[in-house]
Amino acid sequence: MKNKPIIIIGNGGHARALIEILLMQSREIIGFTAPTQQVNPFGFTYLGKDESIEQYHQDEIILVLGLGTIQISSIRKEIFDRFKKLGYTFESTIHPKTIISPTVQFGEGVQIMAGAIVQTNTKIADNTIINTGTIIDHDCIIDAHTHLAPGVTVSGSVHIGESCHIGTAATIIQGITVGKKSLVGAGAVVVSNIANEKKVVGVPAKEV
């Protein structure tokens, strides 16, 4: 599966951060998709809308989902599910300057950006973003399609549900459960469990 040529979905800031990792790893990038014709700052070819991926056989290429999110959004899940259903595979992209325990279990298409630390016995499910400088301590579970924005601190034995957004520099104390599709605002300190589909902000974090 490794070392197949890559197609990047998206052309924004997150896509560029991922491209820099892929270039460090000497990966071949065929081009990128986006809703409209765009120029890529690295000079990669615009292939067309996401449908243009279907002109490549599932075994011939591997996908990197380059769309970032700034709060709760279903877009990454929708694109991931759509191309999985069509039989495509998503590459996991992990910056070389991360510290990741060898016991960590990864799903598919996991993205771990520069400076992140992931401690022992943590599970990180499909299509998650562990963004720049984020720390996830021991025995955590991060469910699919969740985005931990830059500088988040997750203490030990925390479970973060599917499709959450944990905002920049938020802190979650040990043993907490965050329900699916919940949003933790930037800078919040989470000291009690959060149910599904909630939005919390502040120190200590309160529902809004």
Ligand SMILES: CC(=O)SCCNC(=O)CCNC(=O)[C@H](O)C(C)(C)COP(=O)(O)OP(=O)(O)OC[C@H]1O[C@@H](n2cnc3c(N)ncnc32)[C@H](O)[C@@H]1OP(=O)(O)O
């Ligand atoms: C590499 C990358 O860039 S990845 C992206 C990283 N970015 C993030 O993680 C951003 C996370 N987003 C946030 O924290 C946002 O501020 C949200 C989602 C919590 C709120 O956004 P919105 O719903 O647009 O709220 P809005 O900005 O209108 O603010 C509403 C109120 O909440 C307050 N508020 C907004 N965010 C926060 C926060 N993080 N903590 C405390 N209060 C907040 C505002 O001051 C405002 O208060 P007021 O009504 O008294 O004036």
